[in-house]
Each structure stands twice: as C-alpha cells, then as structure tokens.
Amino acid sequence: MSDLEKCMENLIVIFHRYAKDDGDGRTLSKKELKKLLEVELPTFLKTQKNPKTVDCILQDLDLNKDDKLDFEEFLPLVAGLSLACEKCYVLHQKKGKQ
C-alpha cells in the first residue's frame, strides 16, 4: 500500500474508531465527536476559546441537520485543518531556507 493509500485508510479507521461507540455505528454523535476532538485534536481544541466549540463544529459540518456526522460531513474538518497546517508548513520551510 502506498503512503497516500495508508493515509486514506487511517482516516477511515480513525473516524470509525469513534463512530462505532453508539447509535448506528456509521456516524459521530455529539458525544463521539467530542471524544474524537479531545483525543485526536487536543491542540486545536485548546486554541478554541468558545466553550460551545463542539456544538459549533457539529452545526457547521452537519449538512443534513440530523445532529450527527457521517464520514462525508466529517471530511471538511480534516481538509480545513490540513489546509491551515499546510500554510504553516510552507512558512516554516521558507524560514528554513533563509
């Protein structure tokens, strides 16, 4: 398996590690999303000063308004954070070259 294939597999496995806990096992409930954010994105969560961060993220991503996130609805969170991290990565690379 290539590095990118492993990366996509990991993304799926991580999502389902939290989605399996309750409900239909295919989606993240608010409780499961909270656990995922606390365990997988602790640094991001600490930068958010709004105590309702989990609610806000759920509302933003929950396109069909069923109060849970399927994998398709979860992906924009990963994409958005990856994009922000990539901007930092490029800046650090530039600094390294100077």
Next chain:
Amino acid sequence: MSDLEKCMENLIVIFHRYAKDDGDGRTLSKKELKKLLEVELPTFLKTQKNPKTVDCILQDLDLNKDDKLDFEEFLPLVAGLSLACEKCYVLHQKKGKQ
C-alpha cells in the same frame, strides 16, 4: 502526536514530496501530478480507462485554471477517494458481521 494529526501531517508531506520537483515547489505541475498518481494511487489509476485521466483530473481540480494544483485544489481528490473507500469499508464491515 495523535493518529489524526499524523495523518494530516503525512498528507502534507506526501503532497510536497511531489510538488518540490519543479516550478515553484508549492504546486503540482501536470508532470508532478502524473508521478503522484502513478506512485501513490496506482490501483485507482489502473481502473481509469481514459488515456487522458491525468489531464481530466487536473482540469477538474484546477479551480483557478493555472494548469497546476496547490494543496487546497489537491484536497478534494483525497476527500473523494477516501469517501469512495469508506463506502467499501462499511460494506465489508457489514458482510463481516453477517
């Protein structure tokens, strides 16, 4: 670093492994995209019967029509493939449970 953080870091590192070869080092030229697809997504590439697959993917993803892909333009490819893989993953899990 959490599993999801590692996953996002890998995504950035993989993209830049190919983007650094020519041009500005921040984007994938058609040649770099071709190499990325051949090395990282060989199984996907083999399922595509159109000989112009690389051109089609580039045209689809290249939102600002500069004939190259930045990381933001590249992400929908990863998201789309991950989503397709996740559907298979769920189907296999269901079969496993029967």
